[in-house]
Every structure is written in structure tokens, then in C-alpha cells.
Amino acid sequence: MAPRHRHRRTTAVTALAAVALVVPVTVGCGAVEKALDCAQLAVDISNDVDNLQDALTGxxxxxxxxxxxxxxxxxxxxxMDDRTDNADVDKAVDDLQKAVDNVQKAVDNVQKSVDSGDRPDLTPVRDAAGELTKVCTP
Known part of the structure; x- marks a missing residue:
């Protein structure tokens, strides 16, 4: 699993670097800060998703x-939701929140039935986080 985590982190960090290099050339200062905030938060969320996977596997x-x-x-x-006014980012954030809510419900169910052996499906969370990273990259 570790190589997969590294790949997602590398992708998120690469997206952040691309934003840092491309955005100053194409937009004004306020937009640069928003794009960098979006990209940095996307990296933070990607790291949170990796940490969540670690907590739910092994x-x-x-x-x-x-x-x-x-x-x-x-x-x-x-x-992220407070700092953006971009419709694509808002949709990605909403999708991510829905996926996280579903994982929270699954974790709560696992806590109620310790012997079940069920593991929450993180695929929708990973997909939504990936979409967020994509929309935060120009």
C-alpha cells in the first residue's frame, strides 16, 4: 500500500508545484493566493485521506x-468550502463531504459491531479528493 500513498502524495505535491509555477504568469495576485490556497488544501485533504486509509486497513x-x-x-x-467561490471546487467539496459522511457512518457501524470485520469503502473519498485536486490545478 505504501507505494500507492506515495503516488497520491506525489500527484498532489506536483499539482501544488504546477499551480505555483503557472498561476503567477496567468492571473493577478488575489487569484494567485486563492489558487495556492486551493492547491495547498487539496494536498492537506489528500494527506488526510491517506491517514484515513491507514487507520482503516492493516x-x-x-x-x-x-x-x-x-x-x-x-x-x-x-x-476549503469557506475559501472558495469556484463552482467546480464547490461541487468537488460537496462530493467529498458526502463521501466522508458515508465513511463516518460506516466507521460508526464498525464501532457498534466490533466483530463484523467490515471495512468502510474509501473509493468514493479517494475519487472525490482526486477530483478536488484536479479542479484546484489550472
Whole structure:
């Protein structure tokens, strides 16, 4: 699994670097700050998703760690939502929030039935985070 995490982080960091290099040439200062904020928050969210996956895989589901990561992810999503007025980013944030809400429900269900062995499906969260990274990259 580690190579997959590295790939997502590398992709997010590459997107942030691309924004830093391209945006100053194409837009004014206020837009540069917004684009960099968007890209940085996308990287933070990507890291949160990696941490969430770590909490939900391996030797077993760690619901307490998953709750901590979900809280951090929720704060990053709220920050992103507060700082953007871009329709594509807003849609990606909404999709990500819905996916995270579903994972939270699944984690809560795992906590209720410890012996179930169920693991929340993170595919929608990863997909939504990837879309957010894409829309934050010019």
C-alpha cells in the first residue's frame, strides 16, 4: 500500500508545484493566493485521506484513529468550502463531504459491531479528493 500513498502524495505535491509555477504568469495576485490556497488544501485533504486509509486497513480497523482523521478531514473540507467561490471546487467539496459522511457512518457501524470485520469503502473519498485536486490545478 505504501507505494500507492506515495503516488497520491506525489500527484498532489506536483499539482501544488504546477499551480505555483503557472498561476503567477496567468492571473493577478488575489487569484494567485486563492489558487495556492486551493492547491495547498487539496494536498492537506489528500494527506488526510491517506491517514484515513491507514487507520482503516492493516491489522484492523482503528475506529478511534479513524474518528480523529475524519475530524481533521472535516475541518480541511470546511476550510476549503469557506475559501472558495469556484463552482467546480464547490461541487468537488460537496462530493467529498458526502463521501466522508458515508465513511463516518460506516466507521460508526464498525464501532457498534466490533466483530463484523467490515471495512468502510474509501473509493468514493479517494475519487472525490482526486477530483478536488484536479479542479484546484489550472
Amino acid at each position: 491489522a484492523g480497523v482503528d475506529p478511534q484513529e479513524a474518528d480523529k482523521v475524519l475530524d481533521a478531514l472535516g475541518k480541511d473540507i470546511d476550510t
